[in-house]
Amino acid sequence: MDAITLLTFFVLSVFVGFEVVSKVSSTLHTPLMSGANAIHGIILVGAVIVAGQAESIPVLVVALIAVLLATVNLVGGFVVTDRMLEMFGGRTPAAKVREESK
Amino acid sequence: MIVLSPEWTAVLYLVAAVCFILALKGLSSPKSARRGNLIGAFGALLAMVVVFLSTELDNMLLILGVIALGTVIAVPASRMVKMTQMPQLVALFNGVGGGAAALVALLELPLVADELGAVIAVAFTVLVGAVSFSGSAITFAKLQELMPTRPIVFPGAPIVISLVALGSLASAVWLVLTADPTAAYVLLALGTALGVLVVLPVGGADVPIVISLLNAFTGLTVAASGLVLGNTLLLVAGTLVGASGTILTRAMASAMGRSVTGTLFGAFRGGSTAG
Numbered sequence: 001m002d003a004i005t006l007l008t009f010f011v012l013s014v015f016v017g018f019e020v021v022s023k024v025s026s027t028l029h030t031p032l033m034s035g036a037n038a039i040h041g042i043i044l045v046g047a048v049i050v051a052g053q054a055e056s057i058p059v060l061v062v063a064l065i066a067v068l069l070a071t072v073n074l075v076g077g078f079v080v081t082d083r084m085l086e087m088f089g090g091r092t093p094a095a096k097v098r099e100e101s102k
Numbered sequence: 103m104i105v106l107s108p109e110w111t112a113v114l115y116l117v118a119a120v121c122f123i124l125a126l127k128g129l130s131s132p133k134s135a136r137r138g139n140l141i142g143a144f145g146a147l148l149a150m151v152v153v154f155l156s157t158e159l160d161n162m163l164l165i166l167g168v169i170a171l172g173t174v175i176a177v178p179a180s181r182m183v184k185m186t187q188m189p190q191l192v193a194l195f196n197g198v199g200g201g202a203a204a205l206v207a208l209l210e211l212p213l214v215a216d217e218l219g220a221v222i223a224v225a226f227t228v229l230v231g232a233v234s235f236s237g238s239a240i241t242f243a244k245l246q247e248l249m250p251t252r253p254i255v256f257p258g259a260p261i262v263i264s265l266v267a268l269g270s271l272a273s274a275v276w277l278v279l280t281a282d283p284t285a286a287y288v289l290l291a292l293g294t295a296l297g298v299l300v301v302l303p304v305g306g307a308d309v310p311i312v313i314s315l316l317n318a319f320t321g322l323t324v325a326a327s328g329l330v331l332g333n334t335l336l337l338v339a340g341t342l343v344g345a346s347g348t349i350l351t352r353a354m355a356s357a358m359g360r361s362v363t364g365t366l367f368g369a370f371r372g373g374s375t376a377g
Contacts, residue, residue: 021130025130040343047206053158075180086136
C-alpha cells in the first residue's frame with residue numbers, strides 16, 4: 001500500500017480516536033483505559049504474521065514470545081474490562097436502592 | 103493457509119476496525135459500556151480468524167499452542183484478581199503489549215531495511231515500546247507495593263534522564279541511517295532504561311495517569327508496527343488507541359487537578375503528590 005493511503009488512514013483515525021471518547025464520564029475513565037489497552041493487544045496479528053514467516057529458530061523463539069505477550073494483552077485486557085464493568089453494573093442498582101431507602 | 107482473497111481480507115479488517123471504534127464509543131457511556139467491550143472482543147476475534155485464513159503461515163501448531171498458553175495465563179489472572187488490584191493488572195497487560203510491539207518491529211527490521219519510512223517506524227516502535235514495557239513494569243511494582251509508592255528521586259536524576267533520552271534519540275538516528283540491527287538492540291536497552299527513569303519519580307496517586315499515558319504510547323507503537331507490516335488494521339486500531347488514550351490521559355489528569363507534565367516531572371520541582 002502506498003504511503004499516501006497509509007497517511008490518510010492514520011490522520012482520519014486520529015480524528016476518530018479523539019472524537020469517540022470526547023464525552024466520556026469520569027466514572028468510566030478506568031474501564032475505558034482498560035478497553036483501549038485490550039484493543040492494542042491486536043498487535044497479536046503482527047506477532048502471528050512474524051512467527052508464521054520466521055526462517056530461523058532464534059527469530060521463531062522471539063516471535064513466539066511476542067505472540068505470548070500479545071495474547072496476554074488481548075485476552076486479559078477484554079476479560080478484565082468486562083469484570084470491571086460487571087461490578088460497575090452491579091453497583092448502580094444497589095446505589096439506587098440505598099438512595100430510595102433514605 | 104490462504105482461503106480469503108486480499109479483497110475479503112481488507113473488508114473483514116475494516117469490519118474489525120469498525121468494531122474497535124464502536125467499542126471505544128460504547129465504553130464512553132455507562133449504559134453501553136459492557137456491550138462496547140464485547141463488540142471490541144468480537145472485532146479482535148474476527149481479526150485473528152482473518153489473519154490465519156489470509157496469510158501463508160508456517161509453525162501453525164506452535165503459534166496456536168502459544169496463543170492457547172497465553173489465554174490460559176491471562177483468563178484466570180483477570181478473573182481472580184481483586185478489584186483493588188485491577189489497575190496494576192491493566193498496567194501489566196499494557197506493558198506486555200508494548201513489549202510485543204517492540205519485538206515484532208525488531209524482527210521485521212531485516213526485511214524492511216531498504217525502506218526508509220519503514221525503518222523510521224521500526225525505530226519509533228522499538229524505542230516507545232521499550233519505554234512502555236519498562237515504565238509499565240515500574241507502575242505495576244509501585245501499585246503492587248513491591249517498591250515504595252512515593253516519588254523516587256536520586257541526586258542528578260534529571261541529568262541522567264536527559265543523557266539517556268539523548269542517547270536514545272542518537273541511537274534512533276543511528277538505526278534510521280544504517281538499519282543496523284546492533285543499533286536496534288542499543289535502542290531497545292536505552293528505551294528500557296528510559297522507561298524506568300521516567301516513571302520512578304512519579305508519586306503513587308499519579309500512577310493511573312501515567313498508565314493511561316503509556317497505554318496511548320503502546321497504541322502508537324502498534325500503529326507504527328502496522329506501517330512496518332503494511333497492515334491497515336494494526337495502523338487504524340493502534341492510532342485509535344493512541345488518539346483516544348491521549349484525550350483520556352488529559353481528562354484523567356484534569357479530573358485530578360493535575361497537568362500531565364506536572365505528573366511526570368513534578369517531583370523535580372517539588373510538586374508531585376507524595377502518594
